[in-house]
Amino acid sequence: MKNETTVADSENPKRASDDALLAYCDGYFAELMENSLTDEARQKRGLAPKPAAQLTEKERYLKARQTGKFNLNRAMRRRVDRKLGPERGLGARVFIGFDAEWTRSRKGRNRILSVQFYLIGPTGEVLTLVIYIENGDILSQRPLLGDVINELLEAALDDGTIEEWPAEVVLCGFFTRADITVFSDFKHLRPQLDGVGGTLVTVGKAAKFELPMSATRRAVLKQRYQSVVGDEFEPHLLSLRLIDASRLAPPGKSLANIGHWLGIPKIDLPAGYDKSDMTRFQRERREEFEAYGLRDAEIAVMYVLWVIWFSTRHLGLDMRHLSATASGLAVRIGESCIRRDGVALNVALNYEVKQITRWDNTRGVPYSQKKRIPKQARRWLEPFLADVFIGGHNQCFVYGPTDRRRFYDPDLSGAYLTALAYLFVLDYDAVRWTTNIDDFIGHVAGFALVEFEFPEDVAYPCLPVSTEDRGLLFPRRGQSLCTAPEIELAKAMGATKLIIKHGLVIPWMARDTVFARSADAPGKHRSKTKETPGNDAPQDGLLATDKQAFPPEHYGDDGYRLFESFAIFIRDMRSPYARKTLPFEFVKLLGNSLYGKTGQGFKRKRAFGVREMDSVVVGTSRVSEAAVAALVCGFIRAVIGEILWKLPKGATLVSATTDGFLVDCPIDQLDLTGTLCRRFQALVDRVSPGSHMLENKHQVMQLFAGRTRLQFTVEADGDHKTVTAKGGIKPGPDVKDENAFMLDLTLNRQPGQKLTYESFMSMRDQLPLELDLQTETRETRINLEYDFKRRPIPSSARMIPMAGTGQSHLAFDTEPWNTVDEALATRLIFDAWRDDHCLKTLEDFQAWEYYRAFKMANLKGAKPAAPSSAESGPRTGRKNLTKGGYLAVAKQLFLGAYQKKMWGLDGADLSQRKLAEWLTLQGYKTSVSAVKNGTREQPVEHLVPATDEVVAFLAKMKERFPGLEAAKFLIR
Incomplete structure (x- = not known):
């Protein structure tokens, strides 16, 4: 039966076209993948060691062109009519890279100079097109995207770059919001696009885009493919998918970084030319200008092809289901791992499918619709669990420069990826509410509102308290929404008060129950046996490896570890490749992306909806589960908290940031014997055997610590990587050394100082007014001061x-x-x-x-004002600082106490006039009216700080009035 499936797929023209493209990519990316392997992996595969002298990017690129990997057609040929016949099938996809070049014309409008297209056929043939635009700041003068794509496809058919009319066009750019909006018909496409990470993509269903095709041409194409795709096929309605390569790339990586990885170097502007004046470059060096823009389009489409190829060949995903983001790919891999283990997704993630009957007003008939929703018990608990899902352990423990000695930056190894293996499937049907502390001890899924107090000698309390806009704080006492691992740690740390106000424990679902329910559940999920690639083709399915059996060894677990297979798979995919290579960084990105999707949609965050042109609530993902997100985050906070609690006496702790911390203690001197550290190390042993739970990322001799996420290097330690966490400060594109910039800014900052920077306008500002993307000059007040979290x-x-x-x-x-x-x-x-x-x-x-x-x-001494007017009633105790400073406040208090015979002044013998004259004579200029106003003062004790001038004033008053209780004035 399996052989029949394979034969059928090979005879399917659409799949055959996909296979041809993959085969082309096999050869194109072979050298890239081979060069990415570690020496150990190369040895295992029988490959020769890497040569000491590597080719440069340019040399590799030229070599690829000479060996036939590139077939560049610089000009489009005139279309030649060809005989069409029903024996030829509809093609699968055509991938087109695109890029636009422009200069700024006026606010909100750019002068578009050109648009470049780089079309790749299923066997690697290339067709390019450069369209030059006159009066590009006028919308009506700009090209129609429909016209361009129609012309490109026709030309590609003519010269054999593609053999069939495509079922779908995949348009690939880098930061597509900048380029897709330049077309004059963009407004017709926009309602079918989605906003993701500040750019535009197609999520889910492809957009339908109308091509300006003649009736004759439509009839010819329809007749040609009617027998393949049926009568409903309309060739002029093109399926269009927009993919942004930046959303599939590791964070912070530019087009130049990607080009470097691919061996396709981004072309630098010649000396004397600047990106802000591309008009001169176009006018004076047109051929180089054309190559510059085409290369950007080429890098974008080739990177998208690499992602698709790598996902298909190495990750076992189905090429027919494209993902617009790396997190979307991570979700698919996570789901595939669960299915591969023989577990149904709805069982694993506590979903159920409900059939809902609705009425179709158009046809006047009822229809049924299936909807996947969380199980009822989970829905009841989710609001509380979502509140327990809070941030990471982020604090700064010192301020300013450290003493000069060696500091280290240990991070938990693959923190969130590893912690995902902490969880078993949750059994919401057996949930129990409890206030018993012992129910939260051990490997349990517990969530609670806890009233707590730590003794004075605890330097690093571990229970978080969430604030509205200041993040998490870790005080000595209060109420905390937290998880079982944190409660267990608080008890071990000797909390003097630990009272569960409201708490629930969700038991782990028994392993046998998970597999039994999965066996009865509808849908496609695999058995426990290892499968070979190619089976179950319509579904995403992971490739088998020699290292991993599915499901992985359970070591006597009572439950099924929800994402352990995912964590192991990511490790196995990443391990053969050297750090900083494309496959290593890409797989690392996938591993880090899944956890974020488990917590998506629970905080009612809003984003700009491109379809709705208004704010919309960000919804949940297919793997969202509040309990999972909360427990993983709480477990990591607890592990970090335990390490901080057990730091050696005298160690200097600089900061903690989510899954790492800066300290002057090397890893081998840290106490990792605590219960939670041993629990985390056990997970590391399962997911990545032979690895240590901590990895030192940086090492320096002196740091500057400003606040949370703001630490940078004052003095490096040899060749070790330095620390530069900028705390949200943007140095700007011209800054070459960001650490040196931060150091200079810190030393020379002034109160209220602002930093000018350029940033792109938001989609909310751009799209409703149909503006071109431009940068805007903004000012932000620099914040290098302490944040007072401690x-x-x-x-x-x-x-x-x-x-x-x-x-x-x-x-x-x-x-x-x-x-x-x-x-x-x-x-x-x-x-x-x-x-x-x-x-x-x-x-x-x-x-x-x-x-x-x-x-x-x-704040402590102020009393509410009297209901009568301020003129007739006593003044409140609250004082504001005036030009006279604290001395003026002390004098006001003295006059009030004098008039009311308080604070040892009951025997004062000077009249109001005499007192005013005496104070003036002592250097404290005072009017008679000021003395009279003292009758309206309500003196408040301990209100003035003991500054030098205040102490001198009180000493002078006590000389004249020996009974004065000066201590009543001063803050204790």
Whole structure:
């Protein structure tokens, strides 16, 4: 039966066309893949070691052209009518790369200079087209996409680049929002596109696009393919799929990076020419201008082809189902792994299929529709579980430059990919609510609202408290929505209070139950035996490897580990390739993408909908499950928290960022014997045997720590990789050394300083007004100050020299806040103070401490104003700083206490006039009316910081009025 399927596929013209393209890619990408292998992998495959001298990108490209890998047709030929017959089948897909070149004309409108197309046939033949545009800033003068594609396809048929009219055209660009919008008929295509990551793609169903085809030509094509695709075939309605290569590339990789990987170097502009003035380049060096644009189109389409080829040949995915994003590919692989294990997706992910009957108003008849939805028990619990799904462990534990010694950057090995193997299938039917702490100990799926308190000697509390706009805080006491691993860790750390206010545990579904339910479930999922490639062709199916059996060894597990096969498969796919090569980075991207999809759609985030031209709520993915996302994230937070708790005494912890931390302690001196670390290492042993749970990513001699996600290198440590986390600051495209930029910016920053940068306009601004994509100059206020997620320790404030700069900068250590309210109040106060100040020196820190203390005392001592007018009633205790500063506040308090005979002034003997004259004589200019106003003051104790001028003032007052209780004025 299997052989019959294979024969049938080979006789299918559509699949034959796909196979021809794959065969072409086999040869084209063979050298790239071979050069990406590690020396060990090359040896295992019997390949010779890499030669010491490698060809340059340009040399590889020229060699490929000489050996016939490229068949460039620089000009399109005139169409020649050919005899058409029903014996020839409809072609599968045609891949076309495209790119546009322009210069800015005016706000919202560019002058389009040219559009380039790079069409690749099923056996590698190439047809190119460059369209030059006059008056390209006028929409009506720009080409119609339908015209261009129709002309390209006809020309490709004429010269044999393609043999059949395509079933679908795949249009490939790099950041397509810039290029697809230049066509004058884009508005007709836009309602069928989707916005993903700030660009435009086709997700799911292909767009239908009308070609300007004559009635005669339509009739000829329809007659030709009618016997193959039926009477409904309309050749002028083209299926069009838009793919953006940037959404399939690792984050931050440019077109030049991709071209480097593919051995197709992006062409640099000649000396003296600039991207902002392409008009001159086009006018003076037209042939080079044409090559420049065509190369961009070529890289885009070749990268898309590589992704499709690699996904088909190496990942076992079906070429007929294209994914627009790397995360979409990751979901397909994850689903394939589960099916390959013999588990039904709906059983694994707790979905059910409901049949819904609706009424068709057009036809006047009812119709049935199947809908896949989460199981009822899961739907009931999902809102609570979504609230437990919060962020990573992100904190900065010191501020300023570190002392000069070696610092390390250990990361959890494949943190989220490995942690996905932590989970078994959840059994929502057996869920139980509990407030018993013991129910949350061990490898359980527990979620709870916990009231907690840690003792004073715990330096790094582990229970997160989510704030509205300040991320996660880790105070000593409060209430936390958290997971079982974090509760287990809090108990081990000696939390003095740990009360489950509301808690639930979802048991793991028994392994036998998972497979039994899967056997009875409808749909296609494989048995437990290893399969060979090519079976079950219409479905995505992973290729068998010598290393991995499906399902993987369960080691006596009671349940089925939901994503363990995915994690192992990603490891096996990545392991033969050297780091920084294309296949390694691409598979790494896929591995890191799946976890994010498990948490998609639960936070009611909104995005701009290209079809709706309005904000829409981001929906769930096919693998979204709030409990899965929450537990994985909580487990990683707990593992990091346990490592921090067990740091050696005296170790300097700089920061923690999600799955890693900066510390002056090498990995071999870290205590990884805790329960959660052993649990994580056990997962690493299953997913990647022989690997250590921690991997050192960077190593430096001195760091600067600003705030969460803002740490950079002051002094490197030899050739080790340095740390540069910019905290959202954008240095700009002209900055060559971002670390040096951050260092200079930090040392020379001023209060309120702004940074100018260029960024693309948003889709919300561009598409409704049918504007061209342009950059906009924006200003952002730089933020290099501490974020106060932890409390600064005043006694630790000091100045530390920054190596190689000749300058010193403020530094201090921190401790946990007692409560979140303290942290948030302090942060609000600091946000006001930093309008006119920076934390750079000890004097700055002292000024901040005075300001904070004064504002906090105001908050505690302020009383509500009397219902009567301010003129007739006493003033509240809240004071604002005026030009006179803290001294003016101290004088106001003194006058109020004097008039009311308080704070040891009950025996004061000076009249209002005499007191005003005496104060003025002492250097504190005071009017009689100011003394009289003291009757309206309501003195509040401990309101003024003990600045030098305040202390001197109080000393002078006490000389004249010995009974004065000066301590009543000062903040304790």
